[in-house]
Amino acid sequence: MTIRADADRLLRELTGDPAAEFRAGQWEAIEALVERRQRTLVVQRTGWGKSAVYFIATRLLRNPPSTNGPATNGSPRPAGATVLISPLLALMRNQIEAATRLGVHAVTINSENRDDWEAIEQQVRDGEVDVLLISPERLNNPRFRADVLPALLEVIGLFVVDEAHCISDWGHDFRPDYRRIQRVLEELPAGVPVLCTTATANDRVVDDIVDQLGADLAISRGSLDRESLALAVLDLPDPAARLAWLARTIPTLPGTGIVYCLTVGDTERVAGFLRQQGIDAAAYSGGGTDNDERLRVEQALLDNTVKVVVATSALGMGFDKADLTFVVHYQSPGSPVAYYQQVGRAGRGVDHAHGILLRGHEDVDIQDWFIRTAFPPQDKAEAIVALLEERGAPVSIAEIESVVNARRGRIEAMLKVLDVDGVVEREGGRWSRTAQEWTYPQARVEHVTGQRRAEQQAMHEYAATTGCRMQFLRAQLDDPAAVPCGRCDRCTGELLSADVPPDLVAVAARYLRGASLVIDARRQWPSGLPDVKGRIPAERQVGDGRALCVYGDGGWGAVVRSAVRRGQPIGDEVLDAAASVIGGWAPSPAPSWVTSIPWSNGGFVGDAGARLAARLGLPYVEVVRPARPHRPQAEMENSAQQVANVLGAFALAADVDVPAGPVLLVDDTVDSRWTITVVGALLRDAGVEAVHPFVLAKAMSD
Numbered sequence: 001m002t003i004r005a006d007a008d009r010l011l012r013e014l015t016g017d018p019a020a021e022f023r024a025g026q027w028e029a030i031e032a033l034v035e036r037r038q039r040t041l042v043v044q045r046t047g048w049g050k051s052a053v054y055f056i057a058t059r060l061l062r063n064p065p066s067t068n069g070p071a072t073n074g075s076p077r078p079a080g081a082t083v084l085i086s087p088l089l090a091l092m093r094n095q096i097e098a099a100t101r102l103g104v105h106a107v108t109i110n111s112e113n114r115d116d117w118e119a120i121e122q123q124v125r126d127g128e129v130d131v132l133l134i135s136p137e138r139l140n141n142p143r144f145r146a147d148v149l150p151a152l153l154e155v156i157g158l159f160v161v162d163e164a165h166c167i168s169d170w171g172h173d174f175r176p177d178y179r180r181i182q183r184v185l186e187e188l189p190a191g192v193p194v195l196c197t198t199a200t201a202n203d204r205v206v207d208d209i210v211d212q213l214g215a216d217l218a219i220s221r222g223s224l225d226r227e228s229l230a231l232a233v234l235d236l237p238d239p240a241a242r243l244a245w246l247a248r249t250i251p252t253l254p255g256t257g258i259v260y261c262l263t264v265g266d267t268e269r270v271a272g273f274l275r276q277q278g279i280d281a282a283a284y285s286g287g288g289t290d291n292d293e294r295l296r297v298e299q300a301l302l303d304n305t306v307k308v309v310v311a312t313s314a315l316g317m318g319f320d321k322a323d324l325t326f327v328v329h330y331q332s333p334g335s336p337v338a339y340y341q342q343v344g345r346a347g348r349g350v351d352h353a354h355g356i357l358l359r360g361h362e363d364v365d366i367q368d369w370f371i372r373t374a375f376p377p378q379d380k381a382e383a384i385v386a387l388l389e390e391r392g393a394p395v396s397i398a399e400i401e402s403v404v405n406a407r408r409g410r411i412e413a414m415l416k417v418l419d420v421d422g423v424v425e426r427e428g429g430r431w432s433r434t435a436q437e438w439t440y441p442q443a444r445v446e447h448v449t450g451q452r453r454a455e456q457q458a459m460h461e462y463a464a465t466t467g468c469r470m471q472f473l474r475a476q477l478d479d480p481a482a483v484p485c486g487r488c489d490r491c492t493g494e495l496l497s498a499d500v501p502p503d504l505v506a507v508a509a510r511y512l513r514g515a516s517l518v519i520d521a522r523r524q525w526p527s528g529l530p531d532v533k534g535r536i537p538a539e540r541q542v543g544d545g546r547a548l549c550v551y552g553d554g555g556w557g558a559v560v561r562s563a564v565r566r567g568q569p570i571g572d573e574v575l576d577a578a579a580s581v582i583g584g585w586a587p588s589p590a591p592s593w594v595t596s597i598p599w600s601n602g603g604f605v606g607d608a609g610a611r612l613a614a615r616l617g618l619p620y621v622e623v624v625r626p627a628r629p630h631r632p633q634a635e636m637e638n639s640a641q642q643v644a645n646v647l648g649a650f651a652l653a654a655d656v657d658v659p660a661g662p663v664l665l666v667d668d669t670v671d672s673r674w675t676i677t678v679v680g681a682l683l684r685d686a687g688v689e690a691v692h693p694f695v696l697a698k699a700m701s702d
Contacts (some may be wrong), residue, residue, distance in 0.1 A: 003034060003060060010056045013100045024221050026053055029195070032218065033057045033158065039194040041164065041209060041289040043221040045203050045349035046341070047322075050197040051095060054160045054599045055102050055131070057195070061157045062130055079157025081124055081133045085139075085181060086162045088462070092133045093295075094320045095162075099131055106131035109138060112291065121148050127155070136177035139184065140419070142426070153187055164196035165337075168208035176413070179420045182212050192386040200341045201225075203478040206450075224340070224479040228347035230354050231469040232489040233462070234496045237361040239553070242330060243270065243508035245358065246501040247277040250308055253354060255325030256301060259310045260342050262331045262366045265550055270330055273511050280307040286314035316342055318636040328356045334367040335455035336462055336476035356496065359463055362552065364456075371452050378440045380406040383415055385423065385438060394430030401640040402528035408638050452499070466490060512555030513577060517698050519545035519670055526639035531647060542665070542680030545693030546585050547626025548578050551669055552697075560697040564668055570608045570696065578696065579615040587692040592661030594620045597650070597679055599668065608696065609666035616664070623658050624679055627651040633672050634699070642672040648677050652686055662690035671699040 007030055012020050025042070032038040042050055061079035067329055084106075092108045099106035107120050107129050121592070122131045132152070138144050161167070168176040180615070185194065187472055196209065196217070210217050236242045246259065259281075261267045274281035282297045283289065289297070294314075300306040302321055303664045310314060310330075310589040327346040339357070347353030352574050376384075381406045388395055400411055418424040423438040424431050458476060465472050468491050474482035489495050521544050525532040549556040551564075556574055562607055563570050594616065596609030606622060613620035632650040636642040652658055665680060680691040 003031070003064075003463045006060060007056055010059050010102060011052065014052055014055065014098070014648050016101075018361050023049055025220055029053045029220055030057050030060070032220075033193040033195055034060045036128050037191045037193045038218055039214065039216055040218045040220060041196045041197075041198075041206065041213075043198055043206065043219070045222065045224045045226060046199040046344035047226075048199070048222065048558070050162070050199075051098050054082065054084065054195055055099055055104050057193075058104055058130055058158055065462070080127065080155030081129045081152075082158040082160060083152065083156055084131055084133045084162060085136055085178075086133050087135060087175060087178075088314075091162070091319075092135075093298075095131075095133060104130045105146075106133060109144075110135060125151060125155075135522060136175055136180065137419055139180040140416070144199065149184070151188065153184070154431055156188065156192055159185070159188060159192060159194045161196040163198055164209055165198040165201045165205050166581040167196075167212055168201075168205045170685070176253075176416045176420050179212065185213060199344065200337045200477065202337065202476065206478075221479075223481045223483075224474045224477055225470065226344060228351055228353050228355070229343065230352065230487040230489075230492075231343070231355045231357075231473075231485075232496050232500055233357045233359065233469070235359045236498055237359070238505075239360060239362070239555075240505050240508035240512055241498075241500060242358050243273045243511070244504040245498070246270065246328065246330070247274060247279065247504060247508070248500055250274065250279055250326075250328075252328045255323060255350070255554065256304050256306065256321075257308050257324055257326030257328065258301075258315060258342075258345055258673045259308055259328045259330055259355075260315075261310060261335070262333070262363070262374070263313060264312060265310055265553075266330060266508045269553075273508060274308065274310070276511060279664060280305075282306050282309050283504040284309050284311040284315050286312060289314075306409075313338070313342060314347070316464035316558075319345060320348070321345070324348070324353065325350055326354040326356070328354075328358065330358055330360070331366065332357060332359050332463070334370060334452065334458050334459065334475050336458050337455070338522055339459065339462070340473045340477060343448070343524075344393065353646040357463065367456055371449060371456070373410070374452065375445045375449070376406060376410045378442060378445075380404055380410070381414050381440050385418070385433065386409065388424060388431060388433035392433075394432045396430050396528070398528035398640065399524065401638040402644075405641045406637050410637070434454065511556075512553070513549070517547040517550065519547055519673060519676070519693055519695065521545070521693075522673050524645055528640050529643060532643065536677070536681070540681040540684045542676060542684075542691040542693055543587065545670075545676065545695065546581060546587075547670060548574070548581055548697045549697050551699050557697055560668070564604070564697075567604055569604070570611075571612075574696065575608065575612050575615060578612055578694070582616060582694060587662075587664075587690075589662045589690055591616075591618060591664040591690075591692055593643070593659045594618050594664045594666060595683075597624055597675060598626050605666065605668050608668065612666060612694075613664075618664070619658065619659075621659060623653050623656050624650055624682070625653050636672065639672065639674065642674040643678070646675050646678045650682060652682055658683070658686040658688065660687050660689060665691050665693045667693070667695045669697045669699055670695040 011022060012018055029042050030053055032040050044050060064078060065127060084664055086095060096106045108116055124132055161181055163173060166175045236245055259270060261270060264285040267285050271281040271283040284297045286631045299310050324346045343355035346355055369699055384400060387400060387403055397411060415424055419426060422436045425434055447515055462472050469483045469488040470485035484491055521542050524535050525637060551557050552561045556577060559574055594609055594613035596605045599605040610620040628649050630645050633642055636645045663683060676693045683691050
């Protein structure tokens with residue numbers, strides 16, 4: 001049997017279709033890997049079948065046709081295991097399921113199966129595994145690099161990098177650990193084929209991948225058209241109108257789909273409103289949904305037992321459902337490339353699917369935040385490197401936080417980039433400086449930031465274009481075959497209606513303004529501080545609190561933001577809503593008085609606290625006073641800095657008796673929760689029975 005005949009048979013096994021044929025480019029990629037042992041970059045649209053290429057190639061390399069002799073480079077057959085670099089656990093799960101259908105034994109080493117690592121590693125060494133899936137972060141694990149990778153490279157049969165656009169910081173989902181792949185490729189034995197795959201790489205990203213992985217990387221690019229997908233755009237700046245539109249429209253759409261949001265909080269709000277309106281909806285995010293719940297939601301969508309999943313981009317590369325019939329964006333992503341990747345979840349195995357972009361007034365603010373925080377500022381990056389040089393010994397993250405005013409996530413991201421570049425190295429949970437020279441990559445940061453601003457502008461142009469929307473997206477991905485699709489709202493002239501029943505908009509507005517938010521109390525002081533450490537004693541803790549809204553959101557958040565920025569008194573309607581939330585909350589033991597945290601700009605919070613106390617029928621007692629100047633907590637970026645900023649910044653008035661009963665502690669906004677924690681500890685030290693925090697708005701980043 002020839003390789004081609006065997007490949008045709010394997011394709012039919014994989015698809016379950018006795019008449020299945022390779023799509024244009026699939027066989028050519030398999031042939032390049034199996035016959036010529038070539039390094040290949042495949043850029044093809046989502047749903048094209050990139051996984052079929054590497055699984056069939058694996059079978060051919062592991063179990064070659066009997067008539068097939070040694071490879072042209074003289075390598076013996078059968079080949080060893082395929083190593084597949086995959087960015088998400090959800091994607092790994094789908095890949096393992098697909099591999100099983102083809103009789104490919106695929107296993108994964110990840111953070112959730114630690115107990116199985118040794119057994120899996122032994123299976124790989126014994127040749128019992130066809131495909132080993134690992135995340136790029138696994139290449140950052142010292143034990144894996146030292147104990148597993150060298151032996152693995154001796155027997156590897158095929159090296160696959162899935163979602164290869166993550167290698168490039170020009171891509172929409174850059175991940176620094178992907179850059180470690182370059183070192184692995186340098187250590188591969190001669191003749192080991194390499195396959196890199198992606199659906200979302202424009203010319204800039206492709207060039208960057210080639211620069212890193214070698215000029216001998218052959219490139220195979222196909223059309224990025226999605227023949228079944230009909231694109232449309234609708235401007236609905238008001239969040240309540242968008243919620244109403246979703247509630248009215250989703251039940252009319254056939255099948256099941258995804259609604260994408262930019263923030264975790266919005267996934268929960270949108271899903272909650274849809275459920276309130278009788279629509280079976282589930283929220284899904286990377287940071288707000290635990291792994292078991294993510295698995296449950298994914299399976300429910302695959303089984304069509306849920307109508308819609310409201311998700312962040314976490315439900316993106318890792319999810320493959322052929323019969324998904326619609327993708328709606330509640331807010332606009334920051335780039336056409338990211339939008340193409342997400343909207344491409346729909347229409348893979350159906351004749352007609354909808355891709356609808358709803359644009360809101362908050363889109364730009366959220367996108368701006370992502371762009372601003374993509375790179376650590378130069379002064380903070382240099383401060384981290386200087387600290388490591390000064391200490392001359394391994395330093396913990398907590399120690400870095402106590403010196404450098406940067407969020408932990410940013411510090412960790414910066415250390416990861418520096419580690420990949422050889423500037424720092426990790427020893428357990430501590431970091432030290434190497435002898436590698438380093439200067440802040442200002443030019444690269446400016447170039448990438450500028451490009452992301454250009455991509456942000458391109459999304460405005462996508463929404464405003466009078467031409468074909470699919471053609472616009474394909475052109476943004478440098479598809480040379482981009483032509484009008486004949487399906488989108490611009491091509492057909494069938495524009496979506498923004499009309500929604502006013503009474504449903506009013507219901508959505510009440511929903512947005514009526515949902516209170518929990519403020520989780522701090523229980524532990526941050527490490528690295530000399531004055532406070534360890535667990536906060538129970539007798540000094542505050543209770544869990546409540547917030548009326550998210551600062552700047554579509555409910556009361558915009559009203560609160562406007563008042564805070566102008567230093568104007570909070571309106572009566574906001575305080576009425578706050579009193580209603582507190583009544584529904586009913587903290588226990590019930591507060592017997594109200595106080596507030598003094599504001600740096602006059603009596604803004606005190607005024608709101610006193611008026612709120614009147615509505616609750618409780619006395620207002622002003623007992624907390626400023627003790628020293630301090631910076632706004634919003635400027636402090638990690639817990640160590642935030643606590644140091646407010647310790648000693650407040651004191652209790654010496655001329656006022658502090659009531660001993662439970663108190664409602666009022667503030668305008670909450671970000672770090674450390675101001676409430678520190679002031680609450682002062683009140684508890686003074687004998688206050690319980691402290692119940694209440695704030696008008698919770699910061700979006702909290």
